[in-house]
Amino acid sequence: MEHNLEYTISLLSHTPDTLNALLRNLPEEWTQRNEGENTWSSFDVVGHLVHGELTDWMPRARMILEHGESRTFEPFDRFAQERASKGKTLGQLLDEFESLRAEKLSELKALNLRSEDLAKRGRHPELGIVTLSQLLATWAVHDMTHLHQISRIMAHQYRHAVGPWSAYLGVLRCSSHGS
């Protein structure tokens, strides 16, 4: 389907509660373990989502609206959360994500974007010309890619425990698809 601002906002508004329901108060064996060297735990993923709210989505949306193609987005630092999450608990990161997401969605709604705004273009440092509509759709799909990742990371912890059933459990055969 085509991008629809109302549907995007709806999906984005569900993610904090989803992560909260899935992860808060789970044993750390589920949330702090990763898939091996140089991979993320669910804790790391939530830190990454916090960082995205701060530096990626709405700052880029404003840059498109204010400067169009004349300014290139700041590259997104996919490892910033290692520093920013240090010393925090998962509960703190979930709280931060919830309050940042609510704040950013309020900002988005306050822009009262019309379809001509959504067609406005900006410049991505690697991808070149992108539209505001594509940026907002990507914000929503980015949530889904990380929910997909978290479910895979958690399943991975039981990859041996399931015994012969691993043949039926697609999530155990999921590569990271380079995401």
Place this chain on the structure above:
Amino acid sequence: MEHNLEYTISLLSHTPDTLNALLRNLPEEWTQRNEGENTWSSFDVVGHLVHGELTDWMPRARMILEHGESRTFEPFDRFAQERASKGKTLGQLLDEFESLRAEKLSELKALNLRSEDLAKRGRHPELGIVTLSQLLATWAVHDMTHLHQISRIMAHQYRHAVGPWSAYLGVLRCSSHGS
């Protein structure tokens, strides 16, 4: 990590709230669409999870405890939810799943399983000998495989809307892994 009954119950107990937070009251464009012919929507997946609670996990656990390897599990009907979900709303299916999961986890806890119980063996119609421990670990990973699937199905709806960003969104390159 090895199977741990407490961790399994913890993960299983989080899933109804997770699906509720993710799916309830989302526009039907997210929840009723699938990935193409002969694939499931998120609505179908929740129906499948309801059916699993009724026929798969705890009935098989009891069969292992009562009959060991002498009786083969009933094959799991992966398409039963098409009939059972007919005419229901997603909200109804989420309610059913929540109440069934709570009931089944109460039954599981009431069994007071010890490690010698978890090592007991049963007979799967295709996989052969499996243990109760493997069955319970699979119940938890089965939740994750379907959360993985739902996040993929929803991302799929915006596969064109994200434009050039699709290159960065691993969930859009995820095959179903035969699950």
